[in-house]
Amino acid sequence: MEMTYVRKRIEEASNLVCLLGISTSMDCGCLNYRQEDGLYDLEQKYGHAPEEIFSSVFFSTRPQQFFDFYKTEILKRTGMPDDCMKTLARMETDGRLKAVITRELFSLPRRAGCQNVVELHGSIYENHCPRCGKAFDIGYMLETDGVPLCPECKVPIRPGVNLIGDRMSSARIAMAAAELAKADTLLILGGHMETPLVSNMLPYFHGNLVILVNESKHLSDRMADFTYYGKPRDILPQLYPAAADAISA
Numbered sequence: 001m002e003m004t005y006v007r008k009r010i011e012e013a014s015n016l017v018c019l020l021g022i023s024t025s026m027d028c029g030c031l032n033y034r035q036e037d038g039l040y041d042l043e044q045k046y047g048h049a050p051e052e053i054f055s056s057v058f059f060s061t062r063p064q065q066f067f068d069f070y071k072t073e074i075l076k077r078t079g080m081p082d083d084c085m086k087t088l089a090r091m092e093t094d095g096r097l098k099a100v101i102t103r104e105l106f107s108l109p110r111r112a113g114c115q116n117v118v119e120l121h122g123s124i125y126e127n128h129c130p131r132c133g134k135a136f137d138i139g140y141m142l143e144t145d146g147v148p149l150c151p152e153c154k155v156p157i158r159p160g161v162n163l164i165g166d167r168m169s170s171a172r173i174a175m176a177a178a179e180l181a182k183a184d185t186l187l188i189l190g191g192h193m194e195t196p197l198v199s200n201m202l203p204y205f206h207g208n209l210v211i212l213v214n215e216s217k218h219l220s221d222r223m224a225d226f227t228y229y230g231k232p233r234d235i236l237p238q239l240y241p242a243a244a245d246a247i248s249a
């Protein structure tokens with residue numbers, strides 16, 4: 001009954017925006033350097049905690065060690081878009097979804113086919129020279145031995161993602177805020193109401209319906225109008241059955 005009702009609300013939403021949590025990229029097979037079993041093993045392997053390596057200070061001071069980690073653990077584990085991502089793409093194609101806002105780094109919604117995605121923490125696919133601004137794709141980053149350098153400037157290429165210690169792009173925050181300000185329905189996937197993504201973005205949302213899908217329970221869940229517990233890749237296709245043919249592909 002309730003799910004039928006929520007499906008109908010999604011169908012009838014005039015402007016639905018999705019806040020996509022980082023756990024959804026782990027579901028696709030990517031590393032979350034902040035929380036995952038095996039982080040201790042990574043610390044043993046690299047001699048530093050992943051959170052320490054994945055920082056702007058480490059990038060600047062020890063680029064060789066930074067890129068050892070970054071290439072092996074991040075760029076070689078880009079995952080595959082799962083049914084959650086495919087359903088989002090179909091929702092956008094159908095005109096049901098206006099924007100995805102995320103902090104994940106692997107461009108999974110884009111790779112599934114979403115067009116309007118605000119990647120607050122950037123993307124591993126967009127790298128640039130900090131001096132001349134030239135862009136480099138992920139292939140260049142991976143194929144270069146050791147530290148990938150700009151051929152012109154001979155300085156290390158900056159990964160296109162926010163490292164710990166980086167400020168979030170104010171232009172991207174403004175884009176996300178503008179999308180949220182227009183939304184009447186908010187779909188939160190793979191995170192609770194107090195994750196940084198949601199708590200930072202929620203003030204911009206003035207709509208009337210919040211649907212939350214998350215694997216674990218959290219005290220703040222009551223702030224959502226409807227909550228479903230489980231992986232977004234399992235729940236979202238139920239909330240939007242029209243994507244069935246897209247996800248079986």
Ligand SMILES: [Zn+2]
Pocket residue numbers: 129130131132133134150151152153154
């Ligand atoms: Zn350059």
